[in-house]
Amino acid sequence: MTYLPQEDRYNTMIYNRCGKWGLKLPAVSLGLWHNFGGIDHFENARAMLHRAFDLGITHFDLANNYGPPPGSAEENFGKILKQDFSSFRDELIISSKAGYLMWPGPYGEWGTRKYILASLDQSLKRMGLEYVDIFYSHRPDPDTPLEETMMALDRAVRSGKALYVGISNYPADLAKQASQILKELGTPCLIHQPRYSMFERWVENGLLDVLEEEGIGCIPFSPLAQGLLTDKYLNGIPEGSRATREVFLKKEDVESAHDKILKLNQIAVERGQSLAQMALAWILKDKRITSVLIGASSVQQIEDNVATLKKLPFSADELKAIDEIIR
Numbered sequence: 001m002t003y004l005p006q007e008d009r010y011n012t013m014i015y016n017r018c019g020k021w022g023l024k025l026p027a028v029s030l031g032l033w034h035n036f037g038g039i040d041h042f043e044n045a046r047a048m049l050h051r052a053f054d055l056g057i058t059h060f061d062l063a064n065n066y067g068p069p070p071g072s073a074e075e076n077f078g079k080i081l082k083q084d085f086s087s088f089r090d091e092l093i094i095s096s097k098a099g100y101l102m103w104p105g106p107y108g109e110w111g112t113r114k115y116i117l118a119s120l121d122q123s124l125k126r127m128g129l130e131y132v133d134i135f136y137s138h139r140p141d142p143d144t145p146l147e148e149t150m151m152a153l154d155r156a157v158r159s160g161k162a163l164y165v166g167i168s169n170y171p172a173d174l175a176k177q178a179s180q181i182l183k184e185l186g187t188p189c190l191i192h193q194p195r196y197s198m199f200e201r202w203v204e205n206g207l208l209d210v211l212e213e214e215g216i217g218c219i220p221f222s223p224l225a226q227g228l229l230t231d232k233y234l235n236g237i238p239e240g241s242r243a244t245r246e247v248f249l250k251k252e253d254v255e256s257a258h259d260k261i262l263k264l265n266q267i268a269v270e271r272g273q274s275l276a277q278m279a280l281a282w283i284l285k286d287k288r289i290t291s292v293l294i295g296a297s298s299v300q301q302i303e304d305n306v307a308t309l310k311k312l313p314f315s316a317d318e319l320k321a322i323d324e325i326i327r
């Protein structure tokens with residue numbers, strides 16, 4: 001079956017600039033951490049990418065280790081790109097990252113120049129790409145000077161293998177230092193990718209201020225707390241959900257959040273939207289946020305999440321009620 005994207009795909013999506021930079025990302029971006037790997041259903045992954053693009057999602061986020069097995073999400077993405085998106089490369093923003101364990105030995109993880117640049121070459125090969133649009137240091141390395149990691153990112157851009165660079169999981173002080181080093185090198189930081197949701201608000205204590213000062217964009221990951229902030233777990237743990245795998249999301253996480261989820265869902269119902277939509281709108285209310293980086297296991301979830309954009313504003317009373325539940 002040949003994929004032909006919908007012609008009206010740019011009509012309803014909102015596109016925001018990354019901090020002070022010109023590059024725009026869709027307000028909702030799609031990550032391929034789960035459900036796109038070698039163990040997953042290939043045609044479902046393909047259908048999700050088609051639907052996402054049809055809805056105006058131009059940004060797909062990967063990392064060297066996404067799968068399982070590690071690397072297989074990039075391989076599957078590469079196959080789908082070749083099959084269905086080869087005429088649309090210039091309409092896509094594709095990111096990848098290096099930082100977590102990818103191969104054995106002392107050069108297979110963290111932030112050395114050796115690892116970062118070898119990993120980028122591997123990612124490009126798996127995806128069949130000449131360059132990625134954004135290349136990230138996936139996490140700060142406590143044993144490698146920040147200069148070395150940032151010099152590797154700078155090199156990635158200068159060699160034409162990445163157009164922009166970003167950092168992920170860097171606390172506020174390190175983000176500021178990284179930004180200053182990158183500026184001196186002449187390859188400024190485009191964007192930061194932190195974990196941020198109603199249930200994890202650490203970025204509000206300094207990081208967002210640093211990003212604003214430095215003109216860097218922000219694309220929060222796990223904005224739905226891996227599915228907790230949706231209607232998925234309102235009545236227990238459904239078969240096939242991420243919490244049944246007990247790896248990244250545990251049954252005890254669901255149990256401890258259950259009371260809050262019920263109360264938040266009530267507010268979402270009163271607003272006339274799903275809990276997932278309210279959780280995404282709540283993040284997007286801060287103008288420093290460029291995009292929310294969602295995950296999905298079905299086309300329907302992507303549709304539900306993109307429909308967030310139909311109702312973004314909150315009343316002061318709604319914000320107060322939400323704050324009382326989540327603080």
Ligand SMILES: NC(=O)c1ccc[n+]([C@@H]2O[C@H](COP(=O)([O-])OP(=O)(O)OC[C@H]3O[C@@H](n4cnc5c(N)ncnc54)[C@H](OP(=O)(O)O)[C@@H]3O)[C@@H](O)[C@H]2O)c1
Nearest residue numbers: 031032033221222223224225226227230241242294295297
């Ligand atoms: N930089 C980093 O260190 C880092 C770390 C983690 C993630 N990320 C990036 O962020 C992306 C998103 O992370 P995430 O998958 O944890 O995000 P998330 O959006 O918080 O969670 C996604 C999961 O929530 C459920 N879901 C999504 N929409 C739903 C809806 N409308 N209704 C019901 N359930 C819904 C699905 O769970 P089921 O699968 O159970 O259906 C889906 O797999 C990743 O793919 C990756 O690109 C980056």
